[in-house]
Amino acid sequence: MTPGPELTYQNYLAAGEFRIQRCDQCAKHVFYPRVLCPACGSSKLSWIRPSGTGTVYSTTVMRRKAESGGDYNVCLVELNEGPRLMSRVEGVPPQEVKIGMAVNARIASGGDEGHFVVFDPAGAAHGR
Amino acid sequence: MGADTVRGRAAVVGVGLSEFPEVPGWSHFELMAQAVDRALADAGIGKNDIDGVFAVVDRASLPAAMVSEYLGIRPKVLEGTMLGGSSFVNFLQWAALALEAGLCEVALIAYGSNARSGRVRPGGTVPIPYESAYGARLVTSYALAAARHMHQYGTTRAQLAEVAVAARAWARKNPKAMMRDPLAIEDVLRSRMVSDPLTVADCCLITDGGGAVIMKRADRAKDHSKKPVYLLGVAAETSHQGIAQMEDLTVSAAARSGPRAFAMAGLRPEDVDVLALYDAFSINTLLFLEDLGFCKKGEGGAFLSGGAIAPGGRLPVNTNGGGLSCLHPGMYGVFTIIETVTQLRGEAGERQVRDAKVGLAHGNGGSLSTQVTSIFGTAETL
Numbered sequence: 001m002t003p004g005p006e007l008t009y010q011n012y013l014a015a016g017e018f019r020i021q022r023c024d025q026c027a028k029h030v031f032y033p034r035v036l037c038p039a040c041g042s043s044k045l046s047w048i049r050p051s052g053t054g055t056v057y058s059t060t061v062m063r064r065k066a067e068s069g070g071d072y073n074v075c076l077v078e079l080n081e082g083p084r085l086m087s088r089v090e091g092v093p094p095q096e097v098k099i100g101m102a103v104n105a106r107i108a109s110g111g112d113e114g115h116f117v118v119f120d121p122a123g124a125a126h127g128r
Numbered sequence: 129m130g131a132d133t134v135r136g137r138a139a140v141v142g143v144g145l146s147e148f149p150e151v152p153g154w155s156h157f158e159l160m161a162q163a164v165d166r167a168l169a170d171a172g173i174g175k176n177d178i179d180g181v182f183a184v185v186d187r188a189s190l191p192a193a194m195v196s197e198y199l200g201i202r203p204k205v206l207e208g209t210m211l212g213g214s215s216f217v218n219f220l221q222w223a224a225l226a227l228e229a230g231l232c233e234v235a236l237i238a239y240g241s242n243a244r245s246g247r248v249r250p251g252g253t254v255p256i257p258y259e260s261a262y263g264a265r266l267v268t269s270y271a272l273a274a275a276r277h278m279h280q281y282g283t284t285r286a287q288l289a290e291v292a293v294a295a296r297a298w299a300r301k302n303p304k305a306m307m308r309d310p311l312a313i314e315d316v317l318r319s320r321m322v323s324d325p326l327t328v329a330d331c332c333l334i335t336d337g338g339g340a341v342i343m344k345r346a347d348r349a350k351d352h353s354k355k356p357v358y359l360l361g362v363a364a365e366t367s368h369q370g371i372a373q374m375e376d377l378t379v380s381a382a383a384r385s386g387p388r389a390f391a392m393a394g395l396r397p398e399d400v401d402v403l404a405l406y407d408a409f410s411i412n413t414l415l416f417l418e419d420l421g422f423c424k425k426g427e428g429g430a431f432l433s434g435g436a437i438a439p440g441g442r443l444p445v446n447t448n449g450g451g452l453s454c455l456h457p458g459m460y461g462v463f464t465i466i467e468t469v470t471q472l473r474g475e476a477g478e479r480q481v482r483d484a485k486v487g488l489a490h491g492n493g494g495s496l497s498t499q500v501t502s503i504f505g506t507a508e509t510l
Contacts, residue, residue: 006257032258032372058279058377060271061324062263074264074323076272076372086259086372095324099279113261 005033008047013115018052018105020083021045031083052105053122054079061094073097077119079105089119131361131392136510138224138235139349139356141342142171143466148337148455149306152245156186157198159338160240164199167340172353173234178342180205180232182219186241186458195238205232211364212493213406216341216462217500221362227345237465240338241457256370267331267409269371269495271323274411276377278325280426283414285325287429289316291410292329292452294438299449301439301479306333307453330410332451332460339462341469346510357472358510360486361393361503371495378426381499382419382490389488389501390421397421400503401484402471403443404464406492407450413437416490417445420501444481447471461491465502472506485509 003011005021009032012019021030025042029050036043059075073094078084089097090108103119144167146159154162160183168175181203183195192206205226211218216237223235277283293313299305311329319327349356365381365388368374390396397420405416414428422443423431437445448454448467455463468487470476486509491500 058272058276060268060275061321062265062268063321063323072263074262074268074272076377084372086262086264086370088262099275110261116261 005035005045009033010114012047013107013117016107018050018107018117019047020050020079020081022048029079029081029083031079031085050079050081050105054103054105054119056089056097056099056101056103057084058099059089059097071095077103085117087117087119089121091120131394133228134221134224134362135360135392135394136358137228137346138343139346139358140465140469140504141344141349141352141354141356142167142173143342143469144168144170144340145466146240146338148304149333149335150244151242151336154242154245154336156240156242156246157194158240159242159336160185160195160238160340161198163240163338163340164236164238167236167342170354171342173342175199175201177234178236179203180223180226180235181238182207182223182235183238184208184210184215184459185239186243203232205235211498211500213408213459213461214364214491214493214498214500215459216339216465217362217489217491217502218364220343220359220465220502221364223343224359224362227343233344233348235343237341237343237462238338239340239459239462241459242336243334243457244336259370259372265323266495267323267326270409270411271326272371273377273415273496274325274409277411277414280378281429283429285317286313287432288325288330288410288414289313290432290435291407291413291437292316294435294441295407295446295450295452297435297438298447298479299453302449302454305449305454306335307449326409326411332408332456333453335455335457337455337457337463339466341462341465355473355506357469357504357506359502360395360505360509361389361391362501363388363392364498364500366498367496369494369497374496378415380415380419380496382416382501385499385501386420389503393503393505395486395503400486400488401444402447402468402481402487403445404448404467404487404489405445406460406464406490407446407452408456408460408492410452412492413445415496416492420488420490439479447476447479447481461493464489464491468504472504
């Protein structure tokens with residue numbers, strides 16, 4: 001029995017691949033991974049490699065004491081394929097992450113969290 | 129639509145608040161039971177009259193059974209649907225239908241929490257696997273919604289601060305409210321930032337507290353000492369659970385629950401005299417005023433300016449001081465109902481809204497995930 005969509009996603013990440021689903025029936029891209037397409041209900045979903053580029057839809061600086069690691073970014077990124085995911089932008093101070101910023105996906109790993117997707121700035125911020 | 133089976137068919141005949149905001153040495157069930165005891169006294173009935181229990185209690189996995197056990201009753205209707213903080217407003221719908229169907233005669237909606245003294249952080253749900261790596265907390269989702277609203281509509285932090293300032297001004301008229309010191313826009317802006325753009329003053333309190341509401345069929349609600357307050361409309365909606373799945377962070381599912389509740393009640397926003405909106409964070413009040421039709425989408429900031437929802441303003445909102453300044457245990461929803469009933473009975477003392485006949489109590493749950501709108505009226509609105 002092949003693993004469910006959640007574990008399949010994790011297995012791809014662990015193998016160094018960021019993949020999301022695309023519905024064979026309605027062509028919508030899907031994230032997070034599911035058994036049924038949330039748009040049309042089809043169970044025929046294929047794993048595709050997204051472009052990895054996206055745009056920051058919203059962003060916040062989570063304030064944290066310096067001794068606990070300092071402030072950090074949490075944002076929502078809209079992939080060019082459509083779906084949105086929670087993540088963070090690395091490589092710039094958290095307050096410099098702006099809505100509309102173009103970003104590129106990268107697989108990170110750490111601690112108990114296994115592998116997960118973070119983003120790096122792709123270039124100058126632009127409005128949308 | 130449900131109007132025929134809900135509108136004016138059930139009424140609140142008793143409400144009770146436990147001690148709050150800080151009740152050390154009291155468990156969540158004890159605070160629930162104290163609120164129930166006071167609601168029963170308010171209704172003039174005994175606990176054995178209760179034959180329908182609708183309850184969610186922090187950390188209770190079988191809340192309706194545990195409340196029934198604690199009270200020593202064997203109700204015929206047991207409900208514990210968990211929608212987060214909006215659960216209690218949602219219970220209004222099912223209690224009204226159960227009463228109308230004759231499944232029970234006296235419905236109890238109950239809640240208790242010692243979130244403050246027991247140091248229980250709200251929002252203690254199973255982490256979402258695709259989000260757990262990023263350090264998001266409950267406030268994060270609301271901050272993301274606020275940031276998006278500011279980006280999209282030019283809403284300012286000072287406009288958001290109006291919500292906290294208005295809540296405080298109301299709280300200063302409520303002797304039981306936790307926070308009664310003066311609060312100005314500048315104070316909010318200078319407060320410690322928690323998750324940009326929300327400061328600690330934009331975030332609700334964490335208190336202890338229990339609340340209870342007793343409902344009966346309208347035709348059996350008149351033989352109580354207090355004036356019945358009638359349920360005119362109620363509707364529940366959801367748009368997502370995790371914030372990443374919310375289609376538009378500036379539009380909550382209240383944009384759907386509100387119109388449905390108003391249609392059931394046969395009323396419009398301009399008919400509402402007093403509102404209780406679940407203000408877990410300042411952005412909630414702004415979003416719900418827009419989504420429920422009190423102003424246009426994107427105009428919430430301008431609408432709030434100049435103390436519009438504060439005492440003396442054009443629309444009284446969260447007259448008890450709300451979750452921001454009165455009380456907020458793990459889940460606040462039941463308190464929106466209690467304050468609305470208190471206002472429609474004319475028992476709100478210094479904070480009483482004159483001639484209040486129609487009140488709106490709106491519950492929010494999770495990360496703006498569940499939205500439940502209820503509309504109440506006095507006998508003359510039937």
